[in-house]
Every structure is written in C-alpha cells, then in structure tokens.
Amino acid sequence: MTRLTLALALALALPCAAQAQTTADAAKADGKAFGRDIGAAAQSAATTQPSADRVPGFNGTPSQSGYFDDPKSMERAAASQVSSNTGYQTMRDSMDRRARFDKVDLDATIARSKTISQDPLSYTSGMGVSGTQGRCVPLPPTSGTAARYKATCNTGYTVESGTQSCAVTLQASVTTVTDYLYYCSRLDPDCTAFQLPTCRRTGSHPGKCLQGVDTPGGFKCFEPGDPVDEYTCSAPVAGETPIRVSTRQSVSTAKDESQCANLAADSNCTNPVETCTDSDPTTRIIDGVAVTQPCWAWRRDYQCNRFSPAQDCDTLASTPGCTLEQEYCITDEVPCRTFERVYDCPVPDQPQDPNQFICDGDVYCIDGSCETIQRQANDEFKDAVVALNAMDQARREFDPDSLTLFKGTRESCSSKVFGILNCCKGKGFPLIPGIQLLVALGCSREEMLLHQKDVQGLCAYVGTYCSSSFLGVCLTKRKVYCCFESKLSRILQEQGRLQLNKPWGKPKTEQCLGFTIDEFSRLDLSKMDFSEVYAEFTDAARLPDELQAATQIQQKIEDYYANARN
Template sequence: MTRMIAAALAMILVLPNASTAQTTEAAKTDGKQTARDLLDTARDAASAPVDANRVPNYDPQATRDLQDLAQNPEQIEARARATATTNPALRAIRDSMASRAEFDPQDISDMLARSRTISETPLDYTSGMAVGGAQGTCVPLPPGAGSAGTYFATCNTGTRIDQSAGQCRVPLVASVTRRPQYHYLCSRFGDFNNSGEPVCEGFAGASCRATGQREGRCLQWFDNGYTRFCSEPGEPLTEMTCDAPVSGRTPYAVTSTTDVAAAPDESQCAGFASNGNCTLDAEICTDSAPQTRIVDGIAVTRPCWAWQRSYTCVTRSAASDCSALEDEGSCRFVREECLSGDEACETWERVYECPLPAGETGETQYVCDGDVYCIDGSCETIERKANDEFKDAVTALHAMNEARGQFDPQTLTLFRGTRDTCSSKVFGVLNCCKGKGFPLIPGISLLVALGCDREEVLLHERDAQGLCAYVGTYCSDSFLGVCLTKKKVYCCFESKLSRILQEQGRRQLPKPWGKPKTETCTGFTLDEFARLDLSQMDFSEVYAEFTDAARLPDELETSTIIQQKIQDYYAREAQ
C-alpha cells in the first residue's frame, strides 16, 4: 500500500506541470505583456488631473471635520462625549461588561484545587463506571517509542605516532692560521732566451699558483745619445707563490699569510640530525651583534655567529582505543576501514553499531471502555479501543507530507541532504563531533575554547538529535604513512524521518553512500522514491514523537460530547 502511495506522490509532483504545460518563452511573453498593461495604467493615473472624487470612500465633509479638530484640539473630548451616547460599538462594549458573568474568587480556588487532585491520580476520575455499575476496563496504549534507534561509533587501531619538539644551538667557531709563502719567478720558455729564470712548467707538481706578472729581461737596448729604451724586450716573467719550498729552486722572497676559517659546531644537534624520525622545522640566528669580532688579533666579519634549530621528532608505537566498544556487549562490529590508504596499512578505523540508550518512558497511558460521562443527570457510555496501527498511519502520512515539502523542482529529487564534516585526531583525546550516543557538552563557547570548530559543534548537536546519517571517514592528514587526523562525513536532513527514509531507502534500492571524500548527499529521484516500500521500513525511532497524537481522536470525540452537553444544559436554563 505504501509503495502505491509513494508512486502516486511521484506522479502528483510531476503531473501539475504536465496539465498546465507552457513553454518558457510563452511564459516570458505573458509576463512582459502583463507588465506593459500595468505600466500603462499607472502612467494614466499619474498623468490624470487631481480629483478628490476619484479616491475610494472619499468624504469631503469628514476631511474638513478632521482639519477643524486639528486646528482646535480642545473640541476632541467634547465631541467624543457627545458621540458616546449614540455610538453602537461603545454601547455594545458597555452592555457586554454589564452582563458579563462574575465568579467568586473562592470558587476559582476550589476549582483549581480539584484540578490538581485529578491530575495527581487521573485514572481515579477518568476511568468511570460501566452501565451495570462496575468499574470501567482500561487498556494500556501500545508503546510509542518502539526502539530508541542506533548510532555508529568508531575507534582506531594500528600505529600511533607521538610527536615531540626539540631544540639545539649551533655556534660558529672561527680560527686563524698563519703559514709561510714562497715566491718564485719563471718564464714560459725558461732560459731559452737568456731570461735566467726556470720554465714555469717545473712548478706544475708543487703547491704553487700564479699570482702576477712582471717584464722580462731586455734583449736589445737602443741608445741615440738622448734616450735609452729597450728595443727588444724578453719574455715576460710569471710570479709563482707556493705554500712549500720547491726543490732545486731559490725563492726571491719569503712572506707569511693568515687564513681565517669559520665553521658551525654541529655537536649539539648531532643527535637530532642523525635520527631519521626527526625533521628540521626552523633555524633562526640568535647571535648577530656585533658582526665583526677579533680572533687571534685578526678582525673577522660574519653576518651570524650562532643559530638555534627546532626539530620535530616522532616515535611509532602500536595503539588501540577500541577496548571500550569491544567490551560493550550491545555494540555490533560492522566493518574495518584503512585510513592511511597505503598497501601496507598503518592505521585502521573500526565501525560499530550501538543502540541508543532508552530514554524516560514516563507513565503508562490508557484508553478505557465503559466510561460514563454525566452532566445534569444525563449519562452516556463511550466505547473506545486502542489503535495499534495509528502510529504507522501517522508516520506514513507525515512521510508523504515531508516528500511534498522537500521536493526540489530544479533537480527533480526528494529528501536531499547537506554534507557536513568534522575532524578529530587519531588516538586523540578531544573529539568535537561524537554525535548520537554521547552526551552534549553544554555551551558551544566551551568546546570552541577547547579547540573545536563552531560548525563541528553544531554538527555534533544535529547528529545527537537524530538528523544526520554517518557516511564514513577518510584521512585528512598523514605523516610517514600513518594517519594523524581523520575527517568524518555526515549527510544531515531536515527531520529525523527524512534521515530514516534515506538510510533505509538506500538499502532497498540499493543506492549505497559514495566514498566519504566525494559524497554529496543527493536525494531520491522520482523513480527511485516510487520504488520504495515504506511498509518494510522501521520507523520505530520516530514513534515516540506520535505517542500523544495516538490519543487525539479518542480525546477529541470525548471533548465534543462534553461540549455539546454543556451547551444543551445552558440552553435549557435560558428558557
């Protein structure tokens, strides 16, 4: 039956458009024409001469009277007194006040006291007596809550990474070294052109380097009696500077040089640098003034003389926070999913389905047969029966009503949800979105102060109210193949009933949720909704919301009978 209702609703949502079919262009043309007609009417009215008679219900005399009162406000009270004697509205008010029933305050107090007594033991006064004089029979209403519902709880198992921070100091160590320098002269061709100096190739194997050049010995001078100059210069000589004496050669000079070496002392950071699980995060200069310092009598200038390095180190260990769920006998293991996404999975999430704790049921409600209601000596027996199917009928009607309200004409879908996510540290303490099955911490500001996002706290509240369906979890931050932060994905709906229709309807079609990272919470198409069998769905989670409604027809009938008898009583008294 419910499947036929769902199919009929799908047709109702589509047929109105088919019966009044009109193209988009035709609708636009009609709209433009209507706007032009209204514009012409407004222009005519604006350009017409001013005529007070054209104003609806315009009374020139009433306008003049109001103007006189505005100029002479002291006449308002006098005219009001004169009008009060003949005004029908004021006379009706006075007559009503004069004929209004009056009650003694003590009678009102006694009535309230009786009401309190009846509310404390209602069955003593509502069950009544049967016609034969026996006590009426009362039947308890069927339980309205059914089951409180279930929720998905998750825990983590696998590799845990603990992070720690470390710092070390790296000073710059400067040293000064003085060593002798041996200077030689050589020529490219040696003593071939009578330069008197060895060939430069003889210095190739020594620790020597060319440091300059000078003119070679002059081979031919020219003297004209006035000036003398070299008309044939010899081969230029190369100055060679060597760190050690060259065997068989005599230096023309021996000097000394100063070497300045500056190297960072890494000893304090060696432990962090050699640890493959430590990562350098930052290096900052902590000693840069003054930049020029005297080392062994030599001025040495460096932009920084010491640094501080910051490292983050991790340690791996096996961990699990599933013991509480595994020890809970009422939770059922559903599945295990890899969070790290690698072939050799490092971190797993285990999903359990747990029952929601049953809430307070309150007192049992009854419907009673054989009740006798008497007013003015006239008694009548009211027969009543408990209706086990009423809650199912109300739920089905409510589902149909929500289907109409949640139909999206743009996408032609029903019960579309919104995607919400929340993040939590794997093996972390703070969890901002546990949702159903966990108590709400009062005060959003407190959770935000602890590190939760405001939207995540709102998601926690909506899920606790039964408005969200859990889709799944994916890893949003990992390190060395181990998941550090995971993100839980939910699809949230406008009502608890919409969520149940989505969860159980997807299993019927079947239409499983997509991957958590890409799920967009789409609704049912009209064809999909028409294929659903609502009679096979478990709506027991929402029955509690219709418990009071289950008594409505019976109470309404009783109230109507009592009201009619009261009216008859006063009608007879008035005669």
C-alpha cells in the same frame, strides 16, 4: 416517566410523524412514474419480433459456447493468461510489495499490551458508576528506543613542533709553512712543471732587458725581455731550483659541527638558524699568533617535528552495544598517519514520559442510566502507517525538475583531531549548553543546527575527510551528513541505498541526491527496518489532556440535563 420527559417525547415525535408522511407520498409518486416508464418499454419489447441482430455483440455462434461441453477449459484458459493479464499482475505486484514484519518486531510493539493483559485489574480496578473520575494507573514502560547512530573516533599520531638546539664552535690552528719561490719565463715551455696542486702563481715581473741605455734620469730599457711568472710552491718541484726558500705562520679555521650531526641528519628537523654566542674578544692569540674572527661560537636552532602515537577510541570501544564498522585513512599521505574508526551505537534510552496513564473514570450516569465512554487505543498496524507515511512523504518530496524522490541536503561540521572542542558530537551526545559559547569558541551556528537535526534523527552520516594537515598528520577534519525532511526519508535513503548497491559517494563530493523513479520502484519496503519510527506511530497511552476533555464533555451533558429539569 415524568411529565417533562413525556412532553419532550411528544414534541419530538410530532414533527417526525409529519415529515415521515410527506416522504412516503413523494416516494409513492416516484414509484408510479417509474412504473409507467418501464411498462411502456416492456410493451414495446413484447410486440417486437425477436432478432439476433438486436443482441449486443452477438455474431452467430460465440467462441465461449465451447465452455458448455468442457467447463474445465475455462479454468485452463484463465491460467494461460495470468502472466500477461495487466489486472492480475497489478494485484500480484501489490501483494508482493506489501510490508511484512518479523514476529519479534510485532512482539516488541505489543509488549505493553501483553503486560496489561496479564494483570488487567491492576490497571482498570476501582471503576465505579457514580460518574466520578476514579484513579489513574501508569502504563508499563516501553521497550526503549530502536534508534542508532554513527559515532567516530581517531587513531594515529599527533605532531608536536618545537625548537631543538646544538652548539657549533670555531677551531683555529697555526702551522709553519715553507714556501718555495720559482721564476719561469712565460714563453718557456718548461713552465708546465709548475702546474701542480702544491704550486700557485703569485705574481709576475718583466724579464731581463735586452737593449737599453743609461740616462741622467736612470737606465732606460728599449727592448725588455719576456715577462717572468712567479710561482710559490709548498713543496720542492723536482728538477727546478727555487729562487728563494722562506717560512711563515699560517692560520686555519674550521667550524666544529659534531654536536649537530644528529639533528642535521634528522629529516624532521629543518630550517637551521645560527646565532652567535661568543664574539668577545674578536682577536685571540693562537700558538703565539694573533687571530681575529668576528665570532668564535654559535647556537644552531632547528625546527623539529616529533610524532607521538595517539587515539581517543577507548570510550566507544567500551560502550555496550557499540560495534566497530570500519576503519579508514582520512588523509592522502603515504604512510597514513591519521585513521578514523566508525562505530554503530544505540542511542541511550530516553527517560519515560511520566504522563502516560490509563484511567478508570470513563463512566457517566444520567437519571440512573449509566453509559461508559469507550476508550480505544491507537491500534493501526505499524506497517500500514509506515506505508501511508512513505507515500505521503514521496508525494511531498518529489522533485518535478529532476524527477527524483527524497533528496537530502549536504551539511558538514568540523572538529580538531584529538582536540577538546568538538562541534560534531551529533546524535547520542548531549549538546553542550550555551550555543553562544560554542560559537565564540569556533563552532558555527550552522554546525549547532546540524547537531539538532542529527539528534532528531533527520541526518545520515556520510563520512569524514581531512580539511587541514601537517606532515601527513590530520589536524582538522570535516564530517559530512545528508539531512532530510523526516526521519522516514532518512531511513528510506540509508536502507534503500543498501538494496540498490548505491553507497554514499566520497565525503568531499557527495551531494545527497534523491532516488530516481526507477530506483524507488525497485525498493522492497518489507525488508527495511522501520523500528526507529514505530514508537511514533503506535502511541497507545491516553494523556491527561484527553481525560480532561472527556471530563469536560461529561460535565456539559450533566449540566444540560440539569438545566432541562429546571
């Protein structure tokens, strides 16, 4: 031992000896005082006549004295009180609610450790006692992520609106018509003979004058006869003699709409609009007769909607690991023309962290005495960590006003059905770079934040509803999510609702309410799958910043002793 070391040892030992002597004297004094107090109490008890009344709780013969003759009865009495004893029930409930995990989950968690244990030298060889850092070996890759997400696609129809036209022409014809003129006194009951479809009243004139006189100015009638109605008929009237028979040329016109019959009968074609396409000249000779019409032909335009089958589910259907969960109509029309399919898919494996190593330089030596820095991995059991985090999360998310736990926030995003721009890609899809561009194209900032939350595993997919439609075809849909403070809260909500048979409400009305205290007490956490969060609680790798901190501590120790030698 060097002189410096001996001096240090003596300097350290002398104060400790003085301190030890002072402590011993104080302890001896305390012991004497305690002995005096106990001796006085013992002397008083020895000189006092014994009495059963002085025994606390003694009342003659206690009921427990029966156990002396039959010790087995004590066991039976205890067994009979098991069902009603509060302490026993508390212990039993705690054991029943304790998280349990399948062997496959445990194996997946310790898979990396097993890999290292099969060939430990490949990860720890090269360790020396010189105090140098040594080499670092990358840890084996993890088994991948257990996270999954809900992906949606659509099937049904698209509607295409367009204008379809047809031609309408004016057909004119000239026929020779024979007119039969009849007179009939208005008061003559025989005038009913002219009440025929082929006859029409075309005029009237006064009847023959019954009394009158000639005057220089002409004949003046004092008593005109009954008025006479004039009837023009297109055919002779039986039993009547016409006053005059004449012929004339009759022009008739009619629109020829035969080319538009199919469009007019199509219920998907509406609102016809006519545009004149032939109006020059307006007067034309038809069978030698001049016929004048403002327009002779038209183009009739219909607004028609055509339904075409469409779907965008091929990518999800062919993605490994994606399974179809359900298909439902997102519109209220019958028949339904737009369906949504929901797939349950695994989140693609993320690239491994290149900074996870195990290093062999955890040895430092001072004056020939070597010590090893003990490195222990995070060996907390995943069930304990999940339980502790669940308790902490419940404490932080408890709402004293509504007495509920794990309340979420309703958030939604919109996208065009079968459209290119989709603001609702969500977890499993990379966010298109350039938030400003997406906002300019129609996505809101809230939708971008929702995407980021969903990528972090904070949001549960509730469902989709149609926000705008045309002729039963959904044009724009809104996807609704419930977002929570943590991934653990989201998992508790998703799987807890399955246990409670409490599904999400309709997407239009779901408000993401939390669990009541009674509902939360009925949840069995041991039956829930927390594999998605295990990786966050079981990080066994030592990162380079830890290695650097250990190296700095070792250097400080060496510097301290180096300075002490000087």
